Amino acid sequence: MRIVFIGAVDFSRHCLTEVVKLGGNVVGVLTLAPAKSVSHSDYADLSEVAARYGLPWFQVDSTSKKHTIELLRSLCPDVVFVFGWSQLLPKDLLMIPPLGCIGTHAALLPKNRGRHPLVWALVQGWEQSGLTFLYLDEGIDSGDILWQRPFSISIEDDAGSLYVKIKSLATEAIAEFLPQLERGTAPRVVQDRSQATYLRRRTEQDGEIDWAAPTQDIYNLIRGLTRPYVGAHTFLAKERINVWKGARPEGLLGGEATSLVPGTVFLHERHGLAVRTGDAYVALLEIDELSTGPIAPGMRLGRKDT
DSSP states (O other), X not given: OEEEEEEOBHHHHHHHHHHHXXXXXXXXXXXXXXXXXXXXTTBOOTHHHHHHTTOOEEEESOSSSHHHHHHHHHTOOSEEEEOSOOSOOOHHHHTSSTTOEEXXXXXXXXXXXXXXXXXXXXXXXXSEEEEEEEEOOSSSSOSOEEEEEEEEOOTTOOHHHHHHHHHHHHHHHHHHHHHHHHHTOOXXXXXXXXXXXXXXXXXXXXXXXXTTSOHHHHXXXXXXXXXXXXXXXXXXXXXXXXXEEEEOOSSOOOGGGGGSOTTBEEEXXXXXXXXXXXXXXXXXXXXXXXXXXXXXXXOBXXXXXX
């Protein structure tokens, strides 16, 4: 079975390595050119893995361009794995491999189709999500399901720990469905369209902390956007500050802090620096340094006009 692999992020790198380790016959690797990587905070150039295993590799900036489609056709794939690639594939490309194009989505389809499923799972405070491998069609995460498993989300999980969970599940998935594809016994489960829901694309503004919001909402935003993603952010005057890790309250807010305006920094006896929220506080455990010096009690975070 001839496999062409397409990907552009750290998850892609993990999956490609697993496919090769399991003896998959990868005849070509298409990866995103570094100049086009700005939209991927977890970008990974797969050429390093391809070179390590002696695989032909090609840098492309779009899977919709004619020369990319012709390149893929020249590789004569039986199946195309598209793991960690944000672009929809055109019909001309989807029709090339006889076994189809296989993609992946970090949610329990048909629920939560669309963009940024890991981020949304944390920001919305979900207790469960999942990983799905599916046959790609011209829709958005609407193809038949090949493999699917749930995973739990604890209150301590963040984007980094969920990323580890989906890579671990991907290892299990590839070991299961790769031989099934080779034998011609791989399942296809049609999605129930009546159960489909969609996640919208998140914007930079969605990552800004509203200090007047409830503590849990702020904590969820911070853990949802931490590494390998871009980080939640706030401002001190006009300077942007990324917040990478926070902690929720232990006990009730007391003393002078109860009268502080949301966004005001104060010194907490257990956590050090903390910020007043709409209903309590969030401790600042890891933040970017200010160009003018460290954040100190009494400073007020948020846009200057808030």
